Amino acid sequence: MKRLTLWLCAALTFASAQAASFASVPLRPEGEALRREVLSALAALSASDFPVTLDESAQAAGSVLVLGGSVPFNPDESSRTxxxxxxxxxxFNPQGPVPLAEAVRAEIGSLLGLSEFTPQAARRKLSGADINGDGKVDLSDLALLMGNYGKTGGGLPGDLNRDGRVDESDIRLFTDEYRIP
Incomplete structure (x- = not known):
């Protein structure tokens, strides 16, 4: 245990340069215009070392996004879910009160639970290192990770790489996001 503690301290102090992480967002935009807006919004959330991509695969089962609707929109309404x-x-309301790009960003921000529409906020939220979901990667998240260290099973808080166990690889992923205040 002492060896693990020393390793963890070193890892947190000198955040290791691991392979780039990424996030894939399950959305199903219908139509080329809407797909372009979604890709543009995700590009705005991306960083060179943490790209945010669109997962349109059938198994992604994400939200369907469409331009227009089955019934008329209220003129003050940008979108409805x-x-x-x-x-x-x-x-999305094609004649809505805000441009489509703005409405798409607002919807994606809401779907992802972002406090602000920035690459930093996306990384905090999508990396998995914000284990308690408070919008910060801090020592309380580390405490949750370490509380489950060595455990196996599905859905464990701290299993950042989702391999069914909380181990050194999860600590490495955590250290990519944690910054000493």
Whole structure:
């Protein structure tokens, strides 16, 4: 245990240069115009060492995004979200009160739970290192990780790489995000 503690202290002090992380956001934009806006919004959330990409795969089962709707929009409404057959569907008002790019960014920010629409906020939220979900990667997140260190099973807080165990690889991922205040 002493060896692990020393290793952890060194890792937190000198955040290691590991392979770049990334996040893939499950969304299903319909139509080329909307797809372009989604890609532009995700590019605005990306950093060179933490790209945020679009996962449109069938297994992603993300929210469906469409331009227009099945019923007329209130003129003051930029978008609306409903559930159809168990699938989340967001409809954007083509003549809405804000430009489509702004409405798409607002919706993606809301879907991801971002406090601000920046690469830093996206990295904090999507890296998994913000284990308690408070918008900060800090010692309380480390405490949750270490409380589960050595455990195995699905959905463990601190299993950042989602391999079913909390171990050194999760600590490495955590140190990529933690900054000493």
């Amino acid at each position: 409903l559930t159809v057959g168990g699938v989340r569907r967001t409809e």
